[in-house]
Amino acid sequence: MKSETPGVPTPDQIKRAPKVLLHDHLDGGLRPATIVELARECGYGQLPESDPEKLGLWFRDAADSGSLERYLETFDHTCAVMQTRDALFRVAAECAEDLAADGVVYAEVRYAPEQHLTAGLTLEEVVEAVNEGFREGERRALAAGDRIRVGALLTAMRHAARALEIAELANRYRDNGVVGFDIAGAEAGHPPTRHLDAFEYLKRENNHFTIHAGEAFGLPSIWQALQWCGADRLGHGVRIIDDIDVADDGTVTLGRLAAYVRDKRIPLELCPSSNLQTGAAASYAEHPIGLLRRLHFRATVNTDNRLMSGTSMSREFEHLVDTFHYTLDDMQWFTVNAMKSAFIPFDERLAMINDVVKPGYAELKAEWLFRQTAVTSESSAAHS
């Protein structure tokens, strides 16, 4: 039985383990019931289902298309109901609550402010509503006995032309809830170099950013994100596998780009379930995370879109534990990697690692000892 194997986490332990999430979209993580209620409140009549359970399944099915472009179409419905201050506040508060209830202790949650302006909000009002929602969610989590800290990443859409404006917005709110910047959206045909002005601006401001790259499109996209744009992290980055050769005898050879990514400890925000849906990987067993972990890339585990993938941080780890037989030590390794790669200040990252992550795993790792003690004393009681 799993629970008796020292170090191999049970689903319950996976849930209780402190987890760190760097890549999660606010508009990809709504509760289906909330979407239904918000749609009713704002008069949005185009939801494909009105029953929350069916709606949740619809998102999963529609996102299961094997194409990033089709996957992204599902966000029309979530963005449609996130256009008012109250709706943004609610979605952000529930996001923080849901993550905390799943054992996430630190999260960077991203969204594109430019997609929330159709009912007349300004970019600033959007950011403030989401920030207030995250603070509310952190408070609710605390009241429920969970601790979480949530930072926002502001995303610019790569097909649009507002990246510099959004980068400036991120910079303006950097001491106020926003920890960095990102670009997202369809990758093919929309190279990140189109937004160089935004990245150069952020670098001049000593600010942080990640870029969705190497998901639907391969090495050239990763190369541009790093060597032209100067990204601190790679959103997905999973196609770096195309620059790694594994010979029949197991010998591994890294190309120049893969070697650079590993040598420089560039964090990979890997999102296994999302990759299965968009066709970036065929199965968990074939997902490059197994090899990247073995080769000691700075790999992290993420949800991407909890609604579209019907997932959570715990579920992502459950799949990985089932597939690769990861132990609590592996889970801790991914979690420390993520915390090291967060965009908050170094001293805070270190304190999270030393005071929250490591003690949390140490406690879980010790549990099997006590379980055995209980079994032993039961059996000796039976013999006496």
Ligand SMILES: O=c1[nH]cnc2c1ncn2[C@@H]1O[C@H](CO)[C@@H](O)[C@H]1O
């Ligand atoms: O996996 C992804 N790849 C690229 N773009 C994405 C992915 N998931 C979500 N978005 C895009 O990011 C926007 C802001 O959150 C979403 O509206 C969606 O269009």
Ligand SMILES: [Zn+2]
């Ligand atoms: Zn993403």
